[in-house]
Amino acid sequence: DAARAARPSDKELFDTLWEHMQALVSVRADLPTSDMVAILGSMLRLSFSGVERGPEALNTVNLVIAFTRVQLERRTTFPDIGAASTTNQILSFLLSPLRVYQNPLQILDLKDYQRLLGSQSDYIQKSVSTAIVTAMLQRETIMSTVEQVKGVLLLCTKLIAGVSVTRPDMSSHKGSSSSSARGSSVSRTPVVDEVEIAEEQGLLARLVHQIRCEEPETQALALVAARNAFLGGRVEYTFPSIVTAAINIVHQYGETKPVASASDSQHDGAADNGEAAGESNGEEKQAEEDDDGGGAAQAKADAKAVTQIEEDIGEWRRKVQHLLRFIQMSIDKIPEEVTALRLSIMAAQAVASEQAFAGEVEIEEAAYELFVQAFTVYEERVSDSRVQYDVLMQLLGAVHTSRNFSKDNFETLAEKCVVYGKKLLKRPDQARAAYACAYLWWRGDSTTDNSDNVFEQLLRSHKIAEAVFDPAVRLQLLIELLNRAVILYERECSSVTPKYLTDMIQLIRSSLEAEDVFDDSEATKVRRLGAASNVSDSSPADPSSLWTPADESPREWIPRFFAETLEYIESGEFPGVRTNPL
Numbered sequence: 334d335a336a337r338a339a340r341p342s343d344k345e346l347f348d349t350l351w352e353h354m355q356a357l358v359s360v361r362a363d364l365p366t367s368d369m370v371a372i373l374g375s376m377l378r379l380s381f382s383g384v385e386r387g388p389e390a391l392n393t394v395n396l397v398i399a400f401t402r403v404q405l406e407r408r409t410t411f412p413d414i415g416a417a418s419t420t421n422q423i424l425s426f427l428l429s430p431l432r433v434y435q436n437p438l439q440i441l442d443l444k445d446y447q448r449l450l451g452s453q454s455d456y457i458q459k460s461v462s463t464a465i466v467t468a469m470l471q472r473e474t475i476m477s478t479v480e481q482v483k484g485v486l487l488l489c490t491k492l493i494a495g496v497s498v499t500r501p502d503m504s505s506h507k508g509s510s511s512s513s514a515r516g517s518s519v520s521r522t523p524v525v526d527e528v529e530i531a532e533e534q535g536l537l538a539r540l541v542h543q544i545r546c547e548e549p550e551t552q553a554l555a556l557v558a559a560r561n562a563f564l565g566g567r568v569e570y571t572f573p574s575i576v577t578a579a580i581n582i583v584h585q586y587g588e589t590k591p592v593a594s595a596s597d598s599q600h601d602g603a604a605d606n607g608e609a610a611g612e613s614n615g616e617e618k619q620a621e622e623d624d625d626g627g628g629a630a631q632a633k634a635d636a637k638a639v640t641q642i643e644e645d646i647g648e649w650r651r652k653v654q655h656l657l658r659f660i661q662m663s664i665d666k667i668p669e670e671v672t673a674l675r676l677s678i679m680a681a682q683a684v685a686s687e688q689a690f691a692g693e694v695e696i697e698e699a700a701y702e703l704f705v706q707a708f709t710v711y712e713e714r715v716s717d718s719r720v721q722y723d724v725l726m727q728l729l730g731a732v733h734t735s736r737n738f739s740k741d742n743f744e745t746l747a748e749k750c751v752v753y754g755k756k757l758l759k760r761p762d763q764a765r766a767a768y769a770c771a772y773l774w775w776r777g778d779s780t781t782d783n784s785d786n787v788f789e790q791l792l793r794s795h796k797i798a799e800a801v802f803d804p805a806v807r808l809q810l811l812i813e814l815l816n817r818a819v820i821l822y823e824r825e826c827s828s829v830t831p832k833y834l835t836d837m838i839q840l841i842r843s844s845l846e847a848e849d850v851f852d853d854s855e856a857t858k859v860r861r862l863g864a865a866s867n868v869s870d871s872s873p874a875d876p877s878s879l880w881t882p883a884d885e886s887p888r889e890w891i892p893r894f895f896a897e898t899l900e901y902i903e904s905g906e907f908p909g910v911r912t913n914p915l
Contacts, residue, residue, distance in 0.1 A: 347393070351376060358404055366405075366413050370422035373401045377426060381433045394430075395445055401426065402449040415454065423453060427461045437468045438476070441484040455491050455498045459533075462492035466536045469543060476544050482555045485540075486562035493537060495530050495567035534570030537563070541574040549585040553656055556582070560663055572667050576676045579660045580683045586653050587689040591645035650695060657684065657699040661706065670714040674724055677707040678731045685735035693737070701742050704732070708749055718758040722766070725753055729769050733776060740780050747773040747781075751790070760801050764810045767794035768817045775826045788828035791818060804844070805887035811841050812895050819902060831909030834902070838912055841895055 354376055358369055380393040405423075408414055427450060430440050440446055450461055465488055468474075476482050486493065541559055546552040556579055563571040660680050667673040681703035690696045707728060715721050732746045750773065754766030771790035774783040791814065798810035815837045822829040899912045 344389075347379065350379075351396075355400065358400075365419075366408050366411055367416065367418040367422045369404060369408075370401070370419065370426055373397060373404070374422060374426040374429065377401075377429050378433075381429070391442060395443055398443055398449055399445040402445055402452065405449070406452060420454070420457060423457055424460060427453075427457070428464055431464060431468050435472065437465055437472065437474055438481055438485070440465065440488070441481065447484075447488055450488060451490070455496065458491040459496075459498050462489040463533060463536065465489070466492065466540050470536065470539055474543060476555070477546050479546075479551065479555045479558050482544055482558045483562070486559060489537065489562075492533055493563060493566035493571075495534055495570075497526055497530065530567065531570065534567050537566075537571050538574040541571070541578050544578065549582045549589060550652060552582050552585070553579070553652075553659065557659065560659075564666075568666050569669050569672070572663055573672055573676060576660055576663050576667075576680065579656060579663065580680050582656055583653070583660075583680070583683045584687065586649070586656065587687040589649075590689040591642055591649055650693060653690075653693075653696055654699060657696070657703070661703065664706070670710055671720055671724065674707055674710045674715065675727060677703050677710065678724075678727050681707060682731035682734060685731070685737050688736070691737045697737055697739070697742070700735075700737065701746075704728075704746055708753075711753065718762070721753075722757060722759075722762045725750065725757070725766060726769065728753075729766075729773065733772055736778070743781050760797055761806055761810060764794045764797040764801070765813070767791075767797060768814050771817065771821065775821055775824060777824070784826050784828035787821060787826055791821075791829070804847075805891060808841065808844055808891055809887075809894070811837070811844070812891070812898060815841065816898055819898070819907075822907070823905070831907065834907070835909075835911045838899070838902075838910075839914075842914060845892060845895065 354372060358364065358372065361369075377394065377397045380390065380397050405414075413419055427446075430443065430446070431437060434440065450458055453461075465485070469485070476485060491498075541556075544552065544555045544559065546555055556575055560572070560575050563575065657680075661677075664673050664676050664680070667676070681700050684690060684696060684700035684703065690700075711721070711724055711728070715724060729750050732743070732750060735743065735746075738746070747770070750766075751770050754763060754770055757763045757766055767790050771787045771794070774781065774786040774790075776782065794814055795811075798807055798814060801807040801810060815834070818829050818834060818837065822831075822834060902910060903912055
């Protein structure tokens with residue numbers, strides 16, 4: 334027992350050993366840097382063994398890291414500071430916390446860790462940053478405060494910068510390496526590898542989605558901190574994730590709009606009923622007021638509650654408007670036009686379709702400006718015909734799902750879609766855009782539904798389809814149009830009548846019966862050429878390729894497409910529609 338009592342504690346043993354190690358490193362200036370870091374790395378791992386002791390162990394870890402930083406700063410002019418062996422030891426030292434801590438955010442508690450990391454070479458900083466971000470993604474670590482976001486991104490400065498770095502020459506293992514070897518490692522210029530940079534920036538983009546704060550206001554502030562950190566890097570990779578995360582906050586605000594409580598609503602209703610009945614029951618009401626002064630006190634409390642609700646709603650509107658400005662400013666920073674355009678459409682759709690924003694004039698105007706921004710970019714910067722068609726379809730879908738616009742604003746956006754559909758380069762694209770625009774005027778909204786406009790767009794699509802030179806593509810477009818008309822008929826659009834559907838069916842049937850309908854088809858010729866040269870039979874830039882089975886000719890799949898459409902009509906409720914030959 335006496336021997337056990339005389340034995341020093343673990344803390345005393347560590348302190349004694351640490352004093353000797355400090356003296357050794359301070360006195361032995363000739364000690365190779367790699368060996369010095371290896372010794373200090375061993376002490377760091379030993380200090381981690383006392384993690385369960387709480388703050389005391391954290392102080393010990395910080396002590397080792399701070400001492401290591403000071404020693405490395407004193408050796409910045411040593412010839413072996415850039416050797417591969419030294420680099421490997423420093424990397425091992427800096428990655429030690431990741432091997433110990435299950436939660437990488439605990440590194441933020443090491444106050445000298447960032448200073449030590451920031452004093453190292455670009456290669457070391459970028460390697461450690463990549464390891465930290467990868468660990469957070471693999472372990473699904475959540476950042477729930479603004480301080481955590483700032484701290485993590487401060488550790489990722491070189492990774493955010495998106496620059497290529499060169500690993501030290503692995504031939505220089507020791508500080509005694511030849512000067513020529515050291516010179517070659519220093520003089521090498523990093524080669525920009527866009528694939529590698531894209532992968533690294535993709536890690537940062539994924540990291541944004543690990544920001545999950547409880548309150549939408551805190552989430553917005555965290556995204557502002559992330560955006561400010563990313564401004565110095567490759568924003569074309571990271572800002573899209575910032576915008577999509579901000580769009581999610583739009584929905585959160587939609588769910589947290591302040592509303593009057595049920596008791597307030599009931600009291601308001603009771604007050605209205607009391608006012609209506611006051612003329613017939615005036616004497617009874619006067620008697621109740623004479624009993625006590627509770628009525629006046631209740632009215633004062635109700636007025637205060639209403640005022641508070643109005644202030645809460647005003648504050649809520651202000652936060653939503655600030656968020657929308659943040660989204661728009663972030664989109665403006667994205668250099669890739671199509672990506673910025675698609676994000677503008679996503680943001681506008683989120684705001685325009687959120688039920689809580691209905692009747693909010695300022696928010697409606699912000700959503701309208703997002704659509705205007707998208708249309709402007711579409712008109713001025715998108716020149717590829719295939720991209721034009723794809724983006725216009727996305728715009729059409731966003732306008733179609735919007736529910737918060739006034740009639741004038743909605744009709745302005747819908748007419749814009751019609752105009753841009755007419756300007757598409759290829760006739761098949763024009764025909765598809767026309768029948769897609771028909772849906773804009775039949776959404777189940779009594780203020781904007783217009784069956785005449787629906788029929789006008791269907792008729793225009795039909796005329797454009799008839800003007801297509803390739804007979805197989807022409808048939809395909811007519812069958813697509815028939816399918817769209819069937820959907821509108823099911824939605825009780827008055828301009829789509831049984832006679833219209835019957836005439837469409839008979840027109841397609843007569844075209845299919847023509848003997849040479851597929852012989853002169855360009856699609857058939859391209860298919861034969863592709864089979865002979867082992868080349869894909871349909872161009873990826875052709876929207877019709879989305880409807881074309883890769884292993885069948887138009888002679889095979891177009892009749893089946895029509896037969897399946899007729900089968901659907903015959904199985905449903907379509908009175909007056911004739912599918913059999915007349």
